Amino acid sequence: MAETVDTPTAILASAAASLREHTFDDISYRSLGDAVGVSERTIYRQFPTRSHLLEGLALWLEETEFPLPAFVTIPQFQAATRQRFIDFDGSPAFAFVCARAASISPTGEAEPTFLTRTVEAMLQTSYPSIDARDLRRVSATLRYFSSAQFWARMRTGFDMSGPEISDVFDRTVGQALGRLTSASKTADTMTTSSKPSDAA
Structure with missing residues (x-):
């Protein structure tokens, strides 16, 4: 058969x-x-249309050529992204197609990707008190800076290699999460200062 x-x-x-x-x-x-x-x-x-083909090809390449290793913690996510940038260096023609597809409007239904959901779950686990606005903002930042689009911009604009791009990514992650930590500390301070004093 x-x-x-x-x-x-x-x-x-x-x-x-x-x-x-x-x-x-x-x-x-x-x-x-x-x-x-x-x-x-x-x-x-x-x-x-060719946009459908480009989008389909990019999704297929992401799954077959550049699968992001499983991650749960932020250091694991950083290590997975570093490996992905090195893989992009190894197959630049494929990576540039993925980057190009990211710049067009989706032709299918726009729903959160597996990566988006995984990054959001990681952030919610690492920062249990994160609010919805910060979750969306930081998740979008991490998604973009771990993407083929960011890799392509650094590769063509600054002639950077995968490891060099990874260093920029790591610094960006540190800044984004540092703001989260600062916001969390500020919120904790405000909550503490608004509690009634025992000295009354």
Whole structure:
């Protein structure tokens, strides 16, 4: 009995293979169809626009080429991100596609990604009293500074390597969390000072 072919995955794998020799803009739907053994119309059914293809390819590359190792604590998250930046250095064509896709509006339903939910859970565990506004703000900061988009900006704008970009990331994490700690201390001080005095 023949195995059923997962057409979208085959298309994305073929597009990824093409990135080894061509830029994303040079990959045509016709060439993808020929490589996968389906019609160009089938490619369009799966990915109606090039934005859909770019977004699908970036998500697939993030999962297959750049999976973020599991983390629970902030130091584990920093170590996972450091490894990811080194992996981006090893496959820059793939990483630049991920970075480019992050700059377009999502074509699907915008819901929190697994990474967003994991970062938020990590922050809530590390800072149990964090409020919703700070959670969103710090989570968005950590997400951006651990992304392919940030890596690409540092790589092209400052000619930095993965380890150098990791150093910038670590300093940013320290600043973002330092503000959280300061805000938490301020809130604790205000709570303590608003309690009635026993000296009455």
